Amino acid sequence: MRDSPNIIITGTPGVGKTTHCELLSQRTGLRHLSVNQIVKDKGCHEGWDEEYSCWIVDEDRLLDSLEDEVPTGGCLIDWHACDLFPKRWIDLVVVLRVDSSTLYDRLNARGYPEAKLQENLDAELMDVLIQEAREAYDDEIVVELTSNTSEEMEENIDRIEEWIKRWKLDHGSS
Numbered sequence: 142m143r144d145s146p147n148i149i150i151t152g153t154p155g156v157g158k159t160t161h162c163e164l165l166s167q168r169t170g171l172r173h174l175s176v177n178q179i180v181k182d183k184g185c186h187e188g189w190d191e192e193y194s195c196w197i198v199d200e201d202r203l204l205d206s207l208e209d210e211v212p213t214g215g216c217l218i219d220w221h222a223c224d225l226f227p228k229r230w231i232d233l234v235v236v237l238r239v240d241s242s243t244l245y246d247r248l249n250a251r252g253y254p255e256a257k258l259q260e261n262l263d264a265e266l267m268d269v270l271i272q273e274a275r276e277a278y279d280d281e282i283v284v285e286l287t288s289n290t291s292e293e294m295e296e297n298i299d300r301i302e303e304w305i306k307r308w309k310l311d312h313g314s315s
């Protein structure tokens with residue numbers, strides 16, 4: 142039993158996961174778990190992929206290192222994948238979406254190598270993350286939100302904050 146929900150904030154790199162999690166953490170007190178950071182800090186990987194410039198994640202080691210923290214609740218899980226977390230851990234999955242041109246600009250500004258940039262643009266166009274979320278979790282807990290502008294981000298934050306308050310009321314923990 143947890144008295145605060147666990148929320149996955151997912152989506153293609155560049156959609157705004159980190160920005161949403163930081164704002165939500167400030168507003169709600171939920172903890173921002175940056176999975177990229179955990180993979181790096183706790184060594185949950187099998188080395189560095191030069192072509193895509195990212196860690197090759199060891200999912201078993203990652204889950205082991207989250208096992209103590211996540212089940213107790215109150216986590217905003219920030220990652221570009223979502224289907225490895227056990228269903229019993231998760232109360233809401235937010236999939237952020239952006240237009241191709243916006244995503245291109247954001248990833249280009251990050252200096253992504255061409256192969257990685259193109260792979261992520263394709264993934265966003267082909268609905269990879271929303272499909273992964275719908276396959277892994279019940280439809281009722283999966284929400285798709287757009288994040289092209291700061292106004293949309295504000296609306297998203299308000300909406301998720303309201304959802305957290307309602308979850309706490311429903312679970313007698315507000």
Ligand code: DAT
Nearest residue numbers: 154155156157158159160288289290291294
């Ligand atoms: P992610 O964690 O999904 O990789 P991010 O939070 O680091 O993405 O955001 C990538 C960049 O885009 C960063 O410079 C902040 C900006 N950004 C994110 N969401 C935005 C939004 N809704 N409106 C405008 N800029 C946004």
